[in-house]
Amino acid sequence: MSEELSEILENAESAIADRNSDLTRSLCEGLHPADLAELYEDQDAGTRRFLVDTLGSEAFTEVLAQIPDTLVEETLDQFQPDEQREMLEAIPDDDLVDILQDVSESKRKDFIELLDEEQQDNTRTLLRYGEDTAGGRMTTQVARIRETMSVKDAIDHLRPDLESTETMARIFVVDENERLIGKIRLRDLAFNPWDTLIRDVLTEDDQSILASADQEEAANMLSRYDLVLLPVVDESNRLLGVITADDAIEIIEEESTEDMEKAAGISGEQSEESYLNTALYTHFRRRAGWLLILALLAILSGFVMMRFEQTLIDVYLLSLFLPMVVAAGGNTGGQASTMVIRAMALGELDREDTGRVIWKELRLGILLGGLLAVFIGIVAVFGPPAFGFSLPGNISFAKFGLTVAIALGAQVATSTVIGAMLPIGARAIKLDPAVIAAPAITTVVDVSGMVIYFTVARSILSL
Amino acid sequence: MSEELSEILENAESAIADRNSDLTRSLCEGLHPADLAELYEDQDAGTRRFLVDTLGSEAFTEVLAQIPDTLVEETLDQFQPDEQREMLEAIPDDDLVDILQDVSESKRKDFIELLDEEQQDNTRTLLRYGEDTAGGRMTTQVARIRETMSVKDAIDHLRPDLESTETMARIFVVDENERLIGKIRLRDLAFNPWDTLIRDVLTEDDQSILASADQEEAANMLSRYDLVLLPVVDESNRLLGVITADDAIEIIEEESTEDMEKAAGISGEQSEESYLNTALYTHFRRRAGWLLILALLAILSGFVMMRFEQTLIDVYLLSLFLPMVVAAGGNTGGQASTMVIRAMALGELDREDTGRVIWKELRLGILLGGLLAVFIGIVAVFGPPAFGFSLPGNISFAKFGLTVAIALGAQVATSTVIGAMLPIGARAIKLDPAVIAAPAITTVVDVSGMVIYFTVARSILSL
Numbered sequence: 001m002s003e004e005l006s007e008i009l010e011n012a013e014s015a016i017a018d019r020n021s022d023l024t025r026s027l028c029e030g031l032h033p034a035d036l037a038e039l040y041e042d043q044d045a046g047t048r049r050f051l052v053d054t055l056g057s058e059a060f061t062e063v064l065a066q067i068p069d070t071l072v073e074e075t076l077d078q079f080q081p082d083e084q085r086e087m088l089e090a091i092p093d094d095d096l097v098d099i100l101q102d103v104s105e106s107k108r109k110d111f112i113e114l115l116d117e118e119q120q121d122n123t124r125t126l127l128r129y130g131e132d133t134a135g136g137r138m139t140t141q142v143a144r145i146r147e148t149m150s151v152k153d154a155i156d157h158l159r160p161d162l163e164s165t166e167t168m169a170r171i172f173v174v175d176e177n178e179r180l181i182g183k184i185r186l187r188d189l190a191f192n193p194w195d196t197l198i199r200d201v202l203t204e205d206d207q208s209i210l211a212s213a214d215q216e217e218a219a220n221m222l223s224r225y226d227l228v229l230l231p232v233v234d235e236s237n238r239l240l241g242v243i244t245a246d247d248a249i250e251i252i253e254e255e256s257t258e259d260m261e262k263a264a265g266i267s268g269e270q271s272e273e274s275y276l277n278t279a280l281y282t283h284f285r286r287r288a289g290w291l292l293i294l295a296l297l298a299i300l301s302g303f304v305m306m307r308f309e310q311t312l313i314d315v316y317l318l319s320l321f322l323p324m325v326v327a328a329g330g331n332t333g334g335q336a337s338t339m340v341i342r343a344m345a346l347g348e349l350d351r352e353d354t355g356r357v358i359w360k361e362l363r364l365g366i367l368l369g370g371l372l373a374v375f376i377g378i379v380a381v382f383g384p385p386a387f388g389f390s391l392p393g394n395i396s397f398a399k400f401g402l403t404v405a406i407a408l409g410a411q412v413a414t415s416t417v418i419g420a421m422l423p424i425g426a427r428a429i430k431l432d433p434a435v436i437a438a439p440a441i442t443t444v445v446d447v448s449g450m451v452i453y454f455t456v457a458r459s460i461l462s463l
Numbered sequence: 464m465s466e467e468l469s470e471i472l473e474n475a476e477s478a479i480a481d482r483n484s485d486l487t488r489s490l491c492e493g494l495h496p497a498d499l500a501e502l503y504e505d506q507d508a509g510t511r512r513f514l515v516d517t518l519g520s521e522a523f524t525e526v527l528a529q530i531p532d533t534l535v536e537e538t539l540d541q542f543q544p545d546e547q548r549e550m551l552e553a554i555p556d557d558d559l560v561d562i563l564q565d566v567s568e569s570k571r572k573d574f575i576e577l578l579d580e581e582q583q584d585n586t587r588t589l590l591r592y593g594e595d596t597a598g599g600r601m602t603t604q605v606a607r608i609r610e611t612m613s614v615k616d617a618i619d620h621l622r623p624d625l626e627s628t629e630t631m632a633r634i635f636v637v638d639e640n641e642r643l644i645g646k647i648r649l650r651d652l653a654f655n656p657w658d659t660l661i662r663d664v665l666t667e668d669d670q671s672i673l674a675s676a677d678q679e680e681a682a683n684m685l686s687r688y689d690l691v692l693l694p695v696v697d698e699s700n701r702l703l704g705v706i707t708a709d710d711a712i713e714i715i716e717e718e719s720t721e722d723m724e725k726a727a728g729i730s731g732e733q734s735e736e737s738y739l740n741t742a743l744y745t746h747f748r749r750r751a752g753w754l755l756i757l758a759l760l761a762i763l764s765g766f767v768m769m770r771f772e773q774t775l776i777d778v779y780l781l782s783l784f785l786p787m788v789v790a791a792g793g794n795t796g797g798q799a800s801t802m803v804i805r806a807m808a809l810g811e812l813d814r815e816d817t818g819r820v821i822w823k824e825l826r827l828g829i830l831l832g833g834l835l836a837v838f839i840g841i842v843a844v845f846g847p848p849a850f851g852f853s854l855p856g857n858i859s860f861a862k863f864g865l866t867v868a869i870a871l872g873a874q875v876a877t878s879t880v881i882g883a884m885l886p887i888g889a890r891a892i893k894l895d896p897a898v899i900a901a902p903a904i905t906t907v908v909d910v911s912g913m914v915i916y917f918t919v920a921r922s923i924l925s926l
Contacts (some may be wrong), residue, residue, distance in 0.1 A: 223709070256715070260805055295839055320768070331753070363675075368751060
């Protein structure tokens with residue numbers, strides 16, 4: 001954020017606190033809707049009311065699409081029906097659909113009825129697509145022309161919708177059944193003689209996506225092929241709308257946040273509000289579920305520990321390395337699952353790659369386990385005597401070090417493979433791989449780590 | 464990936480395996496450079512050579528910018544100097560700089576000298592900006608005009624560079640010192656009478672970024688303000704170039720991947736290669752560092768456990784809940800750090816918000832700790848007797864349950880606050896917050912959890 005902007009926002013905050021309408025208006029007038037939305041979102045209900053009254057419907061039209069779900073209805077409700085109509089009609093159709101998805105069902109019906117008939121139809125069609133599909137994200141306000149037009153025809157054809165068309169960077173060429181044939185760039189219109197035929201400048205376009213496809217797939221295509229716009233079509237290749245690069249940015253940010261949160265065992269939809277503006281209860285609800293489940297599962301590790309209590313009492317030095325062996329599994333399993341989950345999210349791993357992934361992680365697990373085994377094994381042989389710890393008479397520190405090394409190596413190798421396999425397994429049974437949270441993997445390999453450690457100890461130390 | 468594309472790629476794979484040049488050429492001709500790059504990247508060195516020989520320099524020009532760092536030099540080396548010149552001259556300057564950053568220093572010098580003088584100067588200037596800055600990411604191939612021009616003048620002025628200008632969606636208006644005044648949209652040229660003055664259609668532009676700013680800041684601005692292009696300027700507001708929305712997508716994907724990897728204790732730069740194509744040794748190197756450090760730190764937990772060995776022997780049922788109390792801290796600390804790190808990455812948390820974050824996480828920690836304490840406390844009172852476990856005569860299950868509950872509550876509350884504070888602390892000492900990996904937090908709260916558990920047990924159970 002630039003210093004200038006910070007200063008304006010600070011001054012606006014005090015003007016708002018003083019309920020100084022004129023100053024508030026003059027300070028907020030120049031703000032970008034995104035900044036105004038953040039300012040608005042940070043206020044309490046009374047102050048939000050003051051802002052709505054002071055700035056009016058025009059200022060809030062673009063703000064509406066930028067504020068969190070929970071504030072949309074409250075904000076719209078403070079305007080008169082004719083103001084609401086003006087606001088809703090001025091919002092691009094993809095944002096309008098987002099907004100309508102955020103309000104209660106009865107309100108949605110009321111709001112849609114405020115629109116003119118064409119917009120009503122269009123909105124109802126868009127609302128039919130799932131929120132997370134390409135269709136649910138697209139705008140229908142796309143520039144479309146016929147291949148039989150000349151440059152002059154195309155300019156005349158596009159002129160009436162000049163301001164309502166979301167983007168003109170690409171103009172799509174369709175046949176008489178609205179089927180997508182190709183595209184031209186706006187510069188092809190601007191820089192060619194007016195009698196040039198569209199047919200002669202168009203590029204055939206094979207990059208498009210079905211309206212029913214997942215929004216993440218659309219974002220990945222825009223990213224992979226460095227597209228400005230991705231056309232959205234139906235099963236008959238009829239052009240329905242476009243997804244823009246800034247939609248792709250939003251989709252990718254949302255999906256990344258969700259994946260990170262899932263990986264940390266935070267459940268539910270990512271909150272649209274910022275961290276600080278999300279209610280305490282919402283944070284609580286999203287975190288409590290996994291914590292409870294994992295706490296119950298972790299009691300399994302306790303059972304294993306009790307089962308091997310005597311081993312621990314016989315060679316109490318085993319406690320020194322027990323937490324380390326167990327934790328190393330969680331760490332390495334978490335690394336492996338993160339790599340695999342991320343590669344899946346970026347579309348790098350197909351189902352046929354499963355064997356290659358497991359083979360790679362198996363070798364990696366053996367390498368990492370080997371490294372740790374050698375390193376910590378040496379620590380286990382020479383460390384404890386240096387600190388004055390002792391072992392029962394019949395056990396040498398060499399044997400003890402060997403125990404720690406073998407257990408650690410085995411734990412790291414198995415945990416790496418388990419960490420890689422769990423997300424692959426999740427996908428195979430149609431679960432989101434990211435839902436296999438690192439804490440879940442840690443809990444699983446905590447149990448296996450204890451079993452490995454004590455079993456190796458008993459066998460090598462003949463307990 | 465569409466079925467059609469998968470089929471072409473499959474057929475191409477077999478044509479390549481058969482060393483069938485004609486079939487390979489005809490199948491690869493229609494491929495998008497991004498798809499051809501992936502196909503190329505998946506082959507062994509001999510096959511890559513075959514592809515280079517078969518498809519030639521023209522096909523590889525656009526592919527160069529899409530293949531991993533490690534293959535760029537090898538690929539370029541297979542062409543003759545005059546082919547290299549043609550390839551390098553045809554690549555947009557931001558991609559060219561990326562490519563030159565990937566080759567050895569001596570080669571870089573050779574390649575730059577192949578370019579014409581203007582491109583040499585331009586490239587050397589761009590190479591001076593850091594790889595992760597706005598300047599290092601921008602393209603200088605930006606459409607720029609003067610405010611005194613008419614629409615006709617502007618069209619004539621822009622026409623010679625029509626094909627080399629990366630994007631014309633926004634055309635920037637500069638004064639005689641190249642200082643940024645504003646911008647127009649290409650549609651303002653296409654749809655206005657030729658004698659319209661640029662001055663009358665321009666929008667003053669206050670969205671720009673310094674060349675020295677971090678690329679992540681540039682991506683966040685493009686995302687926040689839904690921009691198609693973000694102009695990059697120097698300290699005197701002179702227009703140097705632009706960053707495009709598809710650059711922003713790339714930056715956001717890279718940074719998200721890096722943050723996720725860091726959060727899992729995977730160190731070093733994110734590999735440009737895909738997961739499967741990254742060498743085993745590279746994976747190994749990136750994961751081994753943290754694993755070793757954390758393994759050594761985890762021995763601290765072992766020290767604590769040994770120190771309290773007698774407590775464990777006195778009330779051996781304490782083992783049943785020890786792993787759970789310890790793990791709950793790691794889980795809740797990991798959740799808190801993930802939320803805070805992500806909020807920081809999205810630019811939501813300023814330095815002044817530190818107090819609010821800690822206050823929020825403290826209350827959350829107490830709520831989550833309270834919930835788990837009540838729930839697992841009840842399990843601890845009624846569970847063990849149901850399974851036939853017993854306690855030393857002087858200790859009741861009620862007291863035992865109280866011990867588990869208090870220890871768990873305290874562990875969860877402190878871990879939540881620690882998890883939130885570590886990334887904030889990291890930023891305060893100018894470290895990347897994301898580097899405070901979840902495994903590191905787990906290791907820290909493993910130690911504190913053991914201390915809390917045994918201290919609470921000793922005091923409540925009077926051991």
